[in-house]
Amino acid sequence: MENLIEIKNLTKKYGDLKAVDNISLSVEEGQLFGLLGPNGSGKTTMIKLMTGQLKPTEGNINVMGTDVLAHSVEVRELVGIIPEQETPPSFLTAEEYLHFVANIRKLDEIEARCNKWFDLLDFRNEKEVLCKDLSRGTRQKIMFAQAFIHEPKLAFIDEPLINLDPVIQKKVKDYLAEFVKNKGTIFLSTHVLQIAEEICTKIGIIYKGNIIHEGSIKELQEKNQHLEDFFLKLVKEKNK
Numbered sequence: 001m002e003n004l005i006e007i008k009n010l011t012k013k014y015g016d017l018k019a020v021d022n023i024s025l026s027v028e029e030g031q032l033f034g035l036l037g038p039n040g041s042g043k044t045t046m047i048k049l050m051t052g053q054l055k056p057t058e059g060n061i062n063v064m065g066t067d068v069l070a071h072s073v074e075v076r077e078l079v080g081i082i083p084e085q086e087t088p089p090s091f092l093t094a095e096e097y098l099h100f101v102a103n104i105r106k107l108d109e110i111e112a113r114c115n116k117w118f119d120l121l122d123f124r125n126e127k128e129v130l131c132k133d134l135s136r137g138t139r140q141k142i143m144f145a146q147a148f149i150h151e152p153k154l155a156f157i158d159e160p161l162i163n164l165d166p167v168i169q170k171k172v173k174d175y176l177a178e179f180v181k182n183k184g185t186i187f188l189s190t191h192v193l194q195i196a197e198e199i200c201t202k203i204g205i206i207y208k209g210n211i212i213h214e215g216s217i218k219e220l221q222e223k224n225q226h227l228e229d230f231f232l233k234l235v236k237e238k239n240k
């Protein structure tokens with residue numbers, strides 16, 4: 001399988017702090033890769049680097065065969081992104097915002113694409129409400145829809161599912177599972193281990209800017225090891 005993400009010796013410093021410390025990592029097509037780590041471990045920084053929103057201090061990032069540093073706009077055209085804690089513009093309705101995104105992405109059949117998402121995540125009744133008046137959960141649904149509206153092959157999602165009710169969480173999880181089954185690729189970050197355990201095929205554990213473990217979820221399950229126990233043990237060892 002082809003690597004859709006290839007990172008080599010990536011470092012990002014904020015002043016003296018190494019938020020990302022010499023990370024090399026690759027993600028194959030068809031993976032649902034979960035980057036796990038406690039708050040402040042470097043997950044959001046990694047996603048911003050991979051999507052060209054931040055410039056690395058050192059290292060190389062290639063996404064879908066494109067050098068991110070040289071061609072960040074092209075990369076953002078290709079992929080879908082759900083940034084951490086971001087909400088759609090307060091002054092637009094869900095429908096207006098999705099049309100806006102679809103127009104920027106120069107998509108066809110905009111109406112049909114939007115309808116698919118209204119139905120899939122069940123917010124058709126709220127499509128004409130200004131985003132400022134919507135619940136956090138509905139705003140997160142809209143962010144989900146905007147990331148996938150152009151049917152990307154690869155999407156980056158930073159701490160997904162957190163404000164969604166269990167019914168919608170299930171729908172999103174099913175969508176992601178189907179997406180990777182059809183050769184889509186997801187890179188998600190989360191500090192909620194349960195989410196990772198349920199949906200990821202591969203995980204990387206990041207701690208203080210370093211990847212301290214990489215492997216498949218299946219591997220842990222075969223060893224009868226719970227991700228949470230494994231994770232806590234690793235972090236404790238690193239803290240010694």
Ligand SMILES: Nc1ncnc2c1ncn2[C@@H]1O[C@H](COP(=O)(O)OP(=O)(O)O)[C@@H](O)[C@H]1O
Nearest residue numbers: 014017019037038039040041042043044045046
């Ligand atoms: N713009 C910034 N300026 C300075 N420090 C930052 C900035 N963004 C993040 N950091 C620091 O970098 C580290 C990693 O942050 P982040 O990538 O947001 O972690 P995570 O997403 O895993 O919670 C943290 O120590 C954080 O305080």
Ligand SMILES: [Mg+2]
Nearest residue numbers: 043044045084
């Ligand atoms: Mg974060």
